[in-house]
Amino acid sequence: MKETSQSRRAVQDIRSQFPILTQKINGRDLIYFDNAATSQKPSVVIDKIKNYYEKENANIHRGVHSLSQEATTAYEQARHKISSYLNAKSDSEIIFTKGTTDGINLIASSFGELLNPEDEIIISAMEHHSNIVPWQLLESRKKIKIKVVPIHKTGEIDLEAFENLLNEKTKLVSITHISNSLGIINPIKEIIRKSHVVGAKVLIDGAQSVQHEKIDLQELNCDFFVFSGHKVYGPTGVGVLYGKSELLNIMPPYQGGGDMIEKVSFEKTTFNVLPFKFEAGTPNIVGGIALGTAFDFIDSLNFEQCQVHELELLRYAEAQLNAIPTIKIFGTSKNKTSVISFNVGDIHPFDIGTLLDKQGVAVRTGHHCTQPIMDFYQIPGTIRVSFGIYNTKDEIDLFVAALNKSIQILS
Amino acid sequence: MNYTEKQNAIIEDFSLFDDWMEKYELIIDLGKEIEMIPNQDKRDEQLIEGCQSRVWLKSNYKDGKMFYFADSDAIITKGIISLLIKVMNGEEPKTIAKEDLFFIKEIGLQEHLSPTRANGLVEMVKRMKLDAIKNY
Ligand SMILES: Cc1ncc(COP(=O)(O)O)c(C=O)c1O
Numbered sequence: 001m002k003e004t005s006q007s008r009r010a011v012q013d014i015r016s017q018f019p020i021l022t023q024k025i026n027g028r029d030l031i032y033f034d035n036a037a038t039s040q041k042p043s044v045v046i047d048k049i050k051n052y053y054e055k056e057n058a059n060i061h062r063g064v065h066s067l068s069q070e071a072t073t074a075y076e077q078a079r080h081k082i083s084s085y086l087n088a089k090s091d092s093e094i095i096f097t098k099g100t101t102d103g104i105n106l107i108a109s110s111f112g113e114l115l116n117p118e119d120e121i122i123i124s125a126m127e128h129h130s131n132i133v134p135w136q137l138l139e140s141r142k143k144i145k146i147k148v149v150p151i152h153k154t155g156e157i158d159l160e161a162f163e164n165l166l167n168e169k170t171k172l173v174s175i176t177h178i179s180n181s182l183g184i185i186n187p188i189k190e191i192i193r194k195s196h197v198v199g200a201k202v203l204i205d206g207a208q209s210v211q212h213e214k215i216d217l218q219e220l221n222c223d224f225f226v227f228s229g230h231k232v233y234g235p236t237g238v239g240v241l242y243g244k245s246e247l248l249n250i251m252p253p254y255q256g257g258g259d260m261i262e263k264v265s266f267e268k269t270t271f272n273v274l275p276f277k278f279e280a281g282t283p284n285i286v287g288g289i290a291l292g293t294a295f296d297f298i299d300s301l302n303f304e305q306c307q308v309h310e311l312e313l314l315r316y317a318e319a320q321l322n323a324i325p326t327i328k329i330f331g332t333s334k335n336k337t338s339v340i341s342f343n344v345g346d347i348h349p350f351d352i353g354t355l356l357d358k359q360g361v362a363v364r365t366g367h368h369c370t371q372p373i374m375d376f377y378q379i380p381g382t383i384r385v386s387f388g389i390y391n392t393k394d395e396i397d398l399f400v401a402a403l404n405k406s407i408q409i410l411s
Numbered sequence: 412m413n414y415t416e417k418q419n420a421i422i423e424d425f426s427l428f429d430d431w432m433e434k435y436e437l438i439i440d441l442g443k444e445i446e447m448i449p450n451q452d453k454r455d456e457q458l459i460e461g462c463q464s465r466v467w468l469k470s471n472y473k474d475g476k477m478f479y480f481a482d483s484d485a486i487i488t489k490g491i492i493s494l495l496i497k498v499m500n501g502e503e504p505k506t507i508a509k510e511d512l513f514f515i516k517e518i519g520l521q522e523h524l525s526p527t528r529a530n531g532l533v534e535m536v537k538r539m540k541l542d543a544i545k546n547y
Contacts, residue, residue: 026431347486348464348484348485348486350463350464350485350487350488351439351485351486351487353463354435354487355432355435355487358431358432358435359432365463366463380464380465380484381463405432409432409435409436409439410439410486
């Protein structure tokens with residue numbers, strides 16, 4: 001597989017928009033293969049943040065002065081941008097959060113209030129800890145029951161087991177779109193459709209998907225969708241919770257404070273309309289605005305070409321890794337994004353990760369906040385490489401050389 | 412050699428290499444040498460759970476001196492442990508508890524002893540010192 005000069009130029013053009021990629025790590029060019037943990041940021045996003053604090057900073061939704069008005073407009077425009085990119089029915093269904101974890105906790109607290117003892121929530125064995133622990137907290141608070149869909153050895157979800165778990169007591173199915181530790185893409189359309197048949201609502205953890213897949217919320221027809229800004233070229237500390245307005249309207253507020261109220265008195269307080277009902281206090285204003293810019297950036301890409309590029313990187317790296325006899329890849333489905341989780345013989349992933357770092361290659365090692373998956377495969381962890389739109393085959397060659405050197409030293 | 416001299420000797424060994432990979436090759440070789448705790452002798456109370464690697468530590472006090480046995484599932488962690496043991500073994504509890512452990516930083520391995528590294532080493536050093544304190 002050779003890159004055409006045209007696609008090479010397109011990638012170079014994208015790379016040039018990410019200042020960090022010229023950094024040196026331990027004296028070598030940075031090879032950033034930890035995109036599933038967080039993406040790097042393009043100049044437009046970095047500049048937006050700087051410019052906001054230099055020229056536009058004010059609090060929003062509360063000032064009559066021009067700066068405050070302008071900041072409010074920019075914040076609401078960002079919401080609109082995100083809403084239309086994801087094809088929500090209305091901007092008011094887009095709630096700014098701190099990130100995926102915050103969004104799931106919001107739903108567990110607020111939607112969770114509507115649940116009764118013995119109600120069931122289904123999650124899968126491949127969930128990130130942030131899609132497990134909030135439900136466990138709810139389980140002890142509301143005496144609901146958590147059911148876990150197992151996965152096959154390939155890392156794919158066991159759909160038959162899923163259907164067997166679904167019943168009229170199932171109130172929510174909370175499932176990741178794409179596994180962060182294995183890269184497996186779940187058949188969420190089918191999961192959503194089948195869940196709705198028994199009347200269950202569906203929450204999709206989109207932390208790993210918005211950057212790789214085009215999302216159309218109305219077409220997906222999920223009830224909730226959450227993701228983090230920092231994984232989609234935006235800043236940390238901001239994310240999005242999408243919810244269908246008919247649900248968000250009947251859910252109680254999550255946190256109380258400014259902005260989320262209509263009228264406060266000691267006798268009776270009434271709440272603001274969506275989305276503000278769920279946005280108590282001064283939000284991460286610059287975060288929201290810069291996340292809008294991140295979506296402008298995504299819109300400026302040839303998204304399909306980027307998807308092809310990422311898949312080519314995946315296949316190219318898989319082929320090279322499979323040529324090393326002691327390597328075992330976890331998550332062998334064909335239906336994957338550009339994530340490879342692997343181990344080398346019985347070498348500890350931490351050792352490989354440390355030596356790769358010394359050679360300028362940033363990878364993730366450990367359990368990736370998905371300990372149940374590691375228990376399932378009976379391993380302490382894996383080495384995970386995850387590619388982004390700005391990575392290249394040349395970088396993969398350098399990584400494989402660095403990996404071979406590490407293996408040689410460690411064997 | 413006393414506590415300080417032992418540490419200086421290690422610093423000197425490492426100063427022979429400029430390249431990071433060579434320093435790590437040395438650590439890995441040391442990791443292969445370390446006196447391990449056989450698997451069947453490992454006890455839960457010896458386990459120090461790190462997020463990245465796990466460490467087992469056993470301390471013995473004999474004739475006024477401390478002796479440590481340790482193991483880890485990651486070989487780099489094990490190599491660093493073996494350096495610590497080289498310095499600390501056979502020392503009086505008071506020395507271990509009170510004197511400065513400076514060589515790790517000097518040879519540029521302090522990142523492995525940062526709490527964020529989560530490899531169990533910080534906790535291990537703390538436990539080595541506490542076990543020493545118990546005996547003086
Ligand atoms: C699938 C998945 N869910 C949830 C999260 C948590 O995201 P955050 O830490 O940004 O809240 C992550 C991030 O690692 C993830 O990959």
